[in-house]
Amino acid sequence: MSTPDRDQNTANGTGFSRRDFIRGSGAAMAATAIATSTVEARADDKAAKPNVKPAEATEVTLTVNGKEHKLKLEPRVTLLDTLRTDLSLTGCKDVCDTANCGACTVHIDGKAVYACTRLAHDCEGKKITTVESLKDGDKVDPVVSCFVKHDASQCGFCTPGFVMAVRAFLNSKPKASLDEVRKGLGGNICRCGTYHGITECALEMAKGG
């Protein structure tokens, strides 16, 4: 059998030698991934105020969609788990848990944030907005309606995170160009392949549609 020369470390041969990873496959989809508009948690956010808590569950008050919730949580519990488990706000999805896919995107003080990157205790005193707030009975945010118009969802699992990313992106770039849309929404992943509809939606919204 003739097979090409292959890296013996991996079954996939040339695809994954560690030395060449950055030069090769690592760059394949990195172009837009690093340009996300979603702000990840940074160490220096917390540097200003030391916030040492005991390991056991303690009280924390979170302001979510304008409503205060008193909870008792261990300091390790993420905002994502809190929203989903304690508040049943399951529009933010637990998909990767590694700040890659954006399915858990919420807004903190108006900025898009991956909820899996924040600890619940660190969000005390902040204004947390989840996707559920974009629909109240028949009152629906225009981003939601525009997603529906352009069929920017299929299975719908990544969609709420994408909607929150688009909402924050348009808030900061209300007149975004196609190029800006392609870069600015690179922080979310869809498996069904709804990127075409999402692009159309974001562009229409940016044109004041």
Added chain:
Amino acid sequence: MAELNVGWKPRKENEYLGKEIPRVEGNEKASGHAKFANDINTKGTLYAKLLTCKHAHARIKSIDLDAAKKVKGVKGVFDFRKFLDDPKAFEIHYDGTIIAAVVAERPEQAEDGVKAIKVEYEVLDHFVDEQDLKGATEKKRTGEVGNAKKGDVEAALKDAKHVHKGYYGIHTITHMCLEPHGSHCEWKGEDLKVHLSTQNVSGTAGQFAGSPLIGIDQANVEIVCNYIGGGFGSKFAADQWGICAAVMAKELGAPVRLMLDRATELKIAGNRPSGFGNITVACDAEGRITAWDSEHWGSGGFTDVDKPGKTIDINQFPYVFDFENRNRKATGINTNCGPERAWRAPPHPQLCALTCTALDDLAAKAGMDSLEFYRKNIDQLATKAANPDIYRAEFDIAAKLLDWKGKWHPRGEGGKGAVKKGVGLAIHRWGGAAHAATCLVKVHPDGTVESFAGSQDIGTGTRTCIGLVLAETFGIPPSMVKVNIGTNKYPQSGPSGGSTTIGGVSGPNRRAGIEALGKIFDLVAEKYSVKADTLSAGKGKIWSGGKEVCSWKDAAKLIGPTALEVQGKGPVKDGLTSLEVGGVQMVEVAVDTETGKVRIEKFVAVQDCGLIVDLLTAKSQVYGSLIMGIAYSLSEERIMDNKTGRFINADLENYKLPRIGDIGELIVEMYQPDSEYERGVIGLGEPPVIAPGAAISNAVANAIGVRVPVLPLTPQRVLDSLAKAKG
């Protein structure tokens, strides 16, 4: 009773069918209010986390599950060895195998419980390299799964003007459902309610009820799936982890939610198997293909101890085409990798990736434009049901949309700079016949209509399409139709696999709707003294010979105090649905020969699918297919480590999927002459995901003048192929 023609209306009379209509559940999905199995949090719900084995092949020497039970918040532990008659015979055959589940009050406590379990393994010999036929043969991991000959290949090769021999391959990918496999199970007395992430609402209750660990009447099981976060062919079963959740919920007297974690989802919940092959193909001086000889192998992962492995179906080689002289041979490899499951159009993407690349290389060898080469051979189709004229028409449309004539050039003449441009094409086929399904249609006396079916919407728009079929049938706005799907307590419907659902549900609903309409026409005829057989419904009214008889609401009132109910069945050979679609895809790429990066410039898909119910959701299926196709063509693959036998990129960081900026310009053209409408509904979800691999690979070959033989075309593989060609 008025005898109504069940067939679809003449095309131009349609108010809704074939138009672009947004999906009905769009707002619920986009605003996060749609509840998936992953989101069910009924009061007292406990959370399960899994202990999995990181070895590719091992036995358990010792395990202390009790350690988990002592952890704060942990309520129970489930030992997966229970699924064997003899738990001592438990053997791990691939990375990710589940050993135990820990159930706790909170997810993080369940994780603590998992960490507390101590296991000692006896690590055994493994094999995970699906591409390495020689190594697999030496390790006695192979088995011949087919060897067939037709005509006289040797003589044909001798007589041929051009003969090409090449090696091609495509690696294993996973389904990467963003909602992992799993369920939320809750008991009320002897009744089990399962919110299951499933493509098979009507077909999974028996798997729960009949499990030796559960053992209840099937009538006591309710399956619910209103939304499913991706399945792509991998979610048809209850699975051991589903049974585990039900057993634990019973044992602990509380609801249990068990969803696979991301790594386990990728490792064990299904994958699309690999395929590699040496192919010889030949043509005459005119470019007419005269011979095919293929020997392929691959692996469907671990099959069973001492069984030969599996590989992609030999009977469909070569793909789409068949030739007078044709030999084919296939070898399956049994590896220590997670087992395969159906992946969107199984195994056509692999068949296409191996066939349409080899044919393209032969065209290049013969010095022919690939499109002309395809045209020359398009009558040599393998399936009699396939229509070469549809392909011919689609060739013309696609070529125009991409400007094939203006962009095609001989191989390697893709420009002088480091970035080379090229074009490629590939074709596919798919059956897409309607599955067996029933439904119940109710016409209420107020004129609203309901449909009930144990079906599911995996993203194709099942709810929307049922609603449109009934709205069109009764001539009422879609807002007056309520569609109820997503539980096995509704009339039995088929699983969503094989692009069978839209046809599957359209037929029964149309039939039931027409039968109900006939009954209503009889009542209208009597009340308004008109002839029933002159009546028609449309625009919210009942008409006779162009004159309005009454409003739909007035007609519906005649039903009486309770709803008119009609059962619909299918499939029936009455022309509402049929099968067999083609499809042509052409793509232009730009390849950076310094970095190896391939960029999609423009990607054109021309797709036939019979009658389109909803043009908007239909086009979404094609757009989505192209994007999934770009993923497996350029970046997506399961990477197994030969030394440890582990799946080393089982996460969303290193398992690379395209993002919104990585897909280029996509052009979707639904091939919709009247002749397609007349064919009735045919499935669409799968066919357009088949051709991207070969089309993109061919475009890269056209651009850089070198075939990159194995998909995905990562920068590394592109650079390696360029370096190899340089020598």
